[in-house]
Amino acid sequence: MNAAELQKIDRACLWHPFTQMHDYAVRDLLLIDRAEGLKLYDHRGRGYFDTISSWWCIVHGHGHPTMQEHVRAQLERLDQVLLAGTSHEPAIRLAAKLVELTPPTLSRVFYSDNGSTACEVAVKMSLQYWQQRGKPRRRSLVGLERGYHGDTIGTMSLGGVPEFHGPFAHLMFPSHRVPPPYCYRCPVGEASPGVAQWDSPTARPECDCRCLGPLEKLLAEEGEEIAAFILEPRILAAGGMIVYPAVWLRRAAELTRRHGVHLIFDEVASGFGRTGRMFALESAGVAPDFLCLSKGLTGGMLPMAVTMTSEEIYQAFYAEYAAGKTFFHGHTFSGNPLAAAAALGSLAIFRQEQTLAGLPAKIAHLRQRLERFQELPWVGDLRGLGMIAALELVRDKAAKTPFAPVERVGWPIYLAGLEEGLILRPMGNVVYLWLPLSTTIDEITEITERMWRVLCNPANIKAL
Numbered sequence: 001m002n003a004a005e006l007q008k009i010d011r012a013c014l015w016h017p018f019t020q021m022h023d024y025a026v027r028d029l030l031l032i033d034r035a036e037g038l039k040l041y042d043h044r045g046r047g048y049f050d051t052i053s054s055w056w057c058i059v060h061g062h063g064h065p066t067m068q069e070h071v072r073a074q075l076e077r078l079d080q081v082l083l084a085g086t087s088h089e090p091a092i093r094l095a096a097k098l099v100e101l102t103p104p105t106l107s108r109v110f111y112s113d114n115g116s117t118a119c120e121v122a123v124k125m126s127l128q129y130w131q132q133r134g135k136p137r138r139r140s141l142v143g144l145e146r147g148y149h150g151d152t153i154g155t156m157s158l159g160g161v162p163e164f165h166g167p168f169a170h171l172m173f174p175s176h177r178v179p180p181p182y183c184y185r186c187p188v189g190e191a192s193p194g195v196a197q198w199d200s201p202t203a204r205p206e207c208d209c210r211c212l213g214p215l216e217k218l219l220a221e222e223g224e225e226i227a228a229f230i231l232e233p234r235i236l237a238a239g240g241m242i243v244y245p246a247v248w249l250r251r252a253a254e255l256t257r258r259h260g261v262h263l264i265f266d267e268v269a270s271g272f273g274r275t276g277r278m279f280a281l282e283s284a285g286v287a288p289d290f291l292c293l294s295k296g297l298t299g300g301m302l303p304m305a306v307t308m309t310s311e312e313i314y315q316a317f318y319a320e321y322a323a324g325k326t327f328f329h330g331h332t333f334s335g336n337p338l339a340a341a342a343a344l345g346s347l348a349i350f351r352q353e354q355t356l357a358g359l360p361a362k363i364a365h366l367r368q369r370l371e372r373f374q375e376l377p378w379v380g381d382l383r384g385l386g387m388i389a390a391l392e393l394v395r396d397k398a399a400k401t402p403f404a405p406v407e408r409v410g411w412p413i414y415l416a417g418l419e420e421g422l423i424l425r426p427m428g429n430v431v432y433l434w435l436p437l438s439t440t441i442d443e444i445t446e447i448t449e450r451m452w453r454v455l456c457n458p459a460n461i462k463a464l
């Protein structure tokens with residue numbers, strides 16, 4: 001089929017995710033034909049830098065030969081099998097590796113197939129745990145405003161991005177929400193520099209984290225009734241690439257622990273090196289009761305997710321069948337052998353190529369290349385963590401006035417990015433890079449140069 005025929009059928013049959021299809025009534029979708037390394041190629045052979053890692057999951061670039069070998073070899077042995085009453089080598093080996101890589105308290109791995117389910121599993125395990133430990137009153141949940149854990153009804157009920165959730169408000173279960181550590185727009189009005197919130201365990205040491213006040217109050221008043229607090233460590237991704245200091249995470253964890261509340265870390269997006277460390281939690285030296293992973297778990301090649309937890313939680317479910325303590329949850333593709341092989345391939349690359357050791361130089365270069373973007377009158381904030389960098393665009397820099405959502409400041413930037421051979425996909429007023437860890441120093445230079453050409457041109461900031 002040629003491209004025109006494919007576009008025609010696409011228009012007739014497909015409904016794309018997170019997309020207003022009307023945008024493509026006359027404009028064609030970008031038809032991707034193949035990918036290699038950092039680039040996606042369209043049907044005309046034109047290359048585009050995949051600067052957002054194909055929705056934050058590609059880790060070692062597209063089509064890494066080691067990943068391909070792992071999946072190909074697995075394809076010849078076993079493609080799919082249920083994981084209830086059956087097991088298989090890739091799922092077993094991967095579980096052992098994940099236990100090795102994560103904090104020592106996380107000893108159990110439960111498989112599912114996407115980020116939303118990884119979080120739902122953690123929530124359900126926590127709630128059932130409290131019932132089975134004789135504390136049924138612990139049944140409410142806490143999340144962060146601007147937190148995001150997926151699009152299922154359950155995860156929407158814990159997220160804080162109202163733009164996505166509005167029409168389903170009546171279906172969502174009640175839960176508590178506390179303010180996020182959004183330093184650029186500090187919830188307690190601390191003067192914020194409006195400049196680089198770049199990662200460092202000592203970033204903003206002067207901050208006394210007064211924005212934790214509402215969480216502290218909630219825990220003091222209702223802590224006995226709270227089962228779990230779910231949050232994204234160090235960066236609220238879909239909520240606007242809000243990078244926050246390690247000290248906040250550490251203090252939030254301490255507070256939660258003090259009240260016996262479970263901590264659920266959602267590292268679906270931040271896991272597997274993206275923040276410069278294997279897991280973002282390492283920067284704060286804290287361990288959760290549940291750790292949710294997906295996206296980069298398989299290097300982005302195949303869908304897979306895990307929820308990791310402790311022996312103490314696992315043991316609350318371990319009993320004679322008649323005791324009624326089984327965790328009745330599972331997915332058709334839980335622990336799929338091909339996906340597990342891809343994940344093992346990705347972890348092999350981390351070891352063979354010493355991926356993490358190569359990151360500090362790349363991160364420093366990225367940071368240095370982005371500094372000049374702060375000169376632009378419409379760049380209010382520059383923040384970054386590892387291979388992630390974000391620019392928050394504002395109408396008025398001094399007053400930090402945001403563009404209204406209907407102004408859709410990101411759309412012309414997206415289109416101009418395509419002209420420059422970049423897949424930029426701004427979220428609201430935030431333009432960001434979420435780079436594969438394999439991005440080279442030269443590629444960082446090239447990408448940021450092209451991005452500069454897009455953003456320095458007032459014609460692309462049409463909402464102004």
Ligand SMILES: Cc1ncc(COP(=O)(O)O)c(C=O)c1O
Binds near residue numbers: 114119266294295
């Ligand atoms: C932090 C976080 N949690 C959960 C999810 C949901 O993952 P999925 O889209 O695979 O359901 C996402 C997706 O972007 C995410 O960023």
